[in-house]
Amino acid sequence: MEIAENRDAEKVNVTVTVRYFAILKDQRGLTSEKVSTEAATLSALYNDLAAAHGFSLKQNQLRVALNDKFVDWQEPLAEGAQVVFIPPVAGG
Amino acid sequence: MEIAENRDAEKVNVTVTVRYFAILKDQRGLTSEKVSTEAATLSALYNDLAAAHGFSLKQNQLRVALNDKFVDWQEPLAEGAQVVFIPPVAGG
Amino acid sequence: MFKFAAEKFEIDPLKKSLEDDRAGAVVCFEGIVRNRNEGKAVVTLEYEAYETLGQTEAENILDEAHTRFGILDALCVHRVGELKVGEMAVFVAVTSAHRHEAYLASRYIIDEIKTRLPIWKKETYEGGSSDWVNCQHLSSASACEASHGSK
Amino acid sequence: MFKFAAEKFEIDPLKKSLEDDRAGAVVCFEGIVRNRNEGKAVVTLEYEAYETLGQTEAENILDEAHTRFGILDALCVHRVGELKVGEMAVFVAVTSAHRHEAYLASRYIIDEIKTRLPIWKKETYEGGSSDWVNCQHLSSASACEASHGSK
Numbered sequence: 001m002e003i004a005e006n007r008d009a010e011k012v013n014v015t016v017t018v019r020y021f022a023i024l025k026d027q028r029g030l031t032s033e034k035v036s037t038e039a040a041t042l043s044a045l046y047n048d049l050a051a052a053h054g055f056s057l058k059q060n061q062l063r064v065a066l067n068d069k070f071v072d073w074q075e076p077l078a079e080g081a082q083v084v085f086i087p088p089v090a091g092g
Numbered sequence: 093m094e095i096a097e098n099r100d101a102e103k104v105n106v107t108v109t110v111r112y113f114a115i116l117k118d119q120r121g122l123t124s125e126k127v128s129t130e131a132a133t134l135s136a137l138y139n140d141l142a143a144a145h146g147f148s149l150k151q152n153q154l155r156v157a158l159n160d161k162f163v164d165w166q167e168p169l170a171e172g173a174q175v176v177f178i179p180p181v182a183g184g
Numbered sequence: 185m186f187k188f189a190a191e192k193f194e195i196d197p198l199k200k201s202l203e204d205d206r207a208g209a210v211v212c213f214e215g216i217v218r219n220r221n222e223g224k225a226v227v228t229l230e231y232e233a234y235e236t237l238g239q240t241e242a243e244n245i246l247d248e249a250h251t252r253f254g255i256l257d258a259l260c261v262h263r264v265g266e267l268k269v270g271e272m273a274v275f276v277a278v279t280s281a282h283r284h285e286a287y288l289a290s291r292y293i294i295d296e297i298k299t300r301l302p303i304w305k306k307e308t309y310e311g312g313s314s315d316w317v318n319c320q321h322l323s324s325a326s327a328c329e330a331s332h333g334s335k
Numbered sequence: 336m337f338k339f340a341a342e343k344f345e346i347d348p349l350k351k352s353l354e355d356d357r358a359g360a361v362v363c364f365e366g367i368v369r370n371r372n373e374g375k376a377v378v379t380l381e382y383e384a385y386e387t388l389g390q391t392e393a394e395n396i397l398d399e400a401h402t403r404f405g406i407l408d409a410l411c412v413h414r415v416g417e418l419k420v421g422e423m424a425v426f427v428a429v430t431s432a433h434r435h436e437a438y439l440a441s442r443y444i445i446d447e448i449k450t451r452l453p454i455w456k457k458e459t460y461e462g463g464s465s466d467w468v469n470c471q472h473l474s475s476a477s478a479c480e481a482s483h484g485s486k
Contacts (some may be wrong), residue, residue: 021385022455023467065453068387084385084453089471091382091413091454092366092425092445113234114304115316157302160236174232176302181319183231183262183303184215184272184294205370205420211441212363218432219356269356281369287442290362294434 011038014079018049022087027055042066043073046085062086103130108173115179119147130136134158135165138177154178185259186242188235193261195275202257202279209283211290215274217267221317225310231264232275234302238262245296253289255280260293262303336410337362337393339386346426353408353430360434363439368418372468376461382415382424385453389413396447404440406431411444413454426461 019032028049039045042064049055059073063086066075077083111124131137134156141147151165155178158167162178169175185201187204199210216256217229246258258280276293308314336352350361368380380457397409414424427444433438459465 019385021383021453022457023469025383026467065385065388068391070388070392084388086385086453087455088469089450089452089454090456090468091384091452092449107200109253111234114301114306115318117232118316157234157237160240162237162241176237178234178302179304179316180304181299181301182317183233183301184298203421207367208369210363210365210367212361212365213434213438214361214363215434216358216361218359270354283364283366283445287364287438289436 012040013038014077014081016045016077016079016083018045018082018083018085021084022084023057024055024087028053037077039077041074041076042071042083045077045083046073057085057087061088099178104132105130106169106171106173108137108169108171108175110137110175111176113179114178115149116147116177120145129169131169133166133168133174134163137169137175138165149177153180186239186246187261187263188233188238190263190265191270193263193275195272195277198259198261198275199277202259202277203322204256204279206281207256207279207282209279209286211278211283211286213274213290213294214272215294217271217273219269221307224307226269226307227310228269228308229267230306230308231262232304232306233262233264235264238301238303241300241302242297244291248296249289249293250277252292253280253285255274255285255289258289258293259293260297262274262297262301264303269320274277337390338412339384339389339415340412341414341416343422344414344426346423346428349410349412349426350428353410355407355430358407358430359432359434360398360430360437362416362429362434362437364425364427364441364445365423366445368420368422369426372458375458376414377420377458378461379420379459380418380424381457381459382413382418383421383455383457384413384415386415389452389454392451392453393448396444396451399447400429400440403443404431404436406436406440409440409444411448413452415454419453 013036015034015036017032018035020028020030025031037045039048046059058069063070064073065084105128107126107128109124110127112120112122117123129137131140138151155162156165157176172183219226242260249258258278260276276290278286278290288292305317306314307317370377380399393411400409409429411427418424427441429441456468457465458468
């Protein structure tokens with residue numbers, strides 16, 4: 001919804017917070033960052049970040065959460081959203 | 093083996109200790125007794141005692157132990173043996 | 185390690201005796217005296233055991249669990265005497281490298297304990313009636329029914 | 336009840352919170368840091384969790400266990416931070432009227448916790464090398480292999 005309002009040309013630029021855990025945290029060297037992106041989906045955002053920072057994990061090894069809920073990779077991004085890419089887990 | 097040695101006619105008389113647990117203890121009114129018997133096997137001994145004291149459990153509901161080991165009902169009796177008839181169990 | 189306990193016992197020292205750096209999993213089972221059994225309100229419960237044979241049979245069960253499941257260690261303690269609702273009647277602890285074996289062994293041990301150990305329980309109900317509970321035998325279900333005086 | 340614990344915790348108060356006269360069975364699982372993992376000598380282990388999402392997901396798992404198995408109650412505590420060999424990483428306790436449901440629910444909870452909770456562990460080995468352990472994902476085995484730097 002907000003995307004539609006904020007649209008100025010073809011691409012929309014939103015700022016989201018990305019939190020990093022485990023191997024992604026090590027590879028990014030950060031626990032979280034604000035990212036200004038034109039990516040329309042979580043999938044596109046991960047591809048951009050993986051290319052920029054050389055993340056070793058492929059998207060199909062990850063799950064993704066938006067605002068503390070597991071969501072689909074095709075979910076659109078909204079201004080101010082919190083994004084977490086979830087590496088293979090190993091609890092217990 | 094001892095039965096053969098002690099045989100004086102057709103029947104051999106041996107004295108064994110019978111211990112009672114649970115419902116058999118209640119029905120006999122004793123925790124243990126010495127029994128002088130001509131029964132050749134544990135099976136025969138139980139039948140005699142059940143008839144004498146009105147035990148409600150049938151032999152096929154019981155297991156039997158001789159000298160602290162589970163044994164077959166056809167096991168012969170020896171002088172001084174300890175016999176336990178084991179009602180249906182309910183541990184745990 | 186198996187033992188009968190005539191009094192309440194603490195489980196921490198028992199678990200401590202199983203500590204092992206190779207252990208990745210500990211599964212503990214506690215069997216507790218419930219306030220109801222088959223629809224009747226239970227007040228107290230008395231366990232009676234044929235302890236000599238029970239000890240041997242329980243040690244056999246623990247050995248079998250070792251052999252079958254490759255666990256690190258296992259122990260079981262079973263109460264005898266009079267117990268109240270909420271008291272622990274039986275405790276089983278198993279350690280293993282991975283959890284799968286510990287769960288299987290724990291379940292095996294308690295199932296075999298309940299089926300094979302010469303232990304009997306007499307429940308006393310609200311109103312004062314009591315009954316030997318004995319439907320866990322190898323005998324047929326109908327034989328079990330028959331052996332239950334009050335059912 | 337689920338919680339993350341940043342420090343060592345006692346299990347007795349947790350178990351006490353589950354006490355219930357209707358309970359006939361308590362099954363407890365403890366996941367312990369082992370001294371070896373896949374052939375390497377482990378010295379310490381660090382758990383990192385995405386706690387907000389982990390809390391929700393763990394509560395979902397406990398709710399599922401209730402619904403599926405008809406247990407009385409269940410709880411789980413998962414450590415985060417640095418742990419040494421022998422320390423408890425995760426604790427699961429389940430109470431039910433009869434043991435069958437308690438065993439099934441306990442196993443269900445720990446299996447789902449290990450698969451679904453956003454928790455990661457970094458093992459530090461003798462010699463100082465370390466590795467994020469991460470082969471429990473929904474992704475394929477080959478993807479898992481690839482994600483293990485040191486294998």
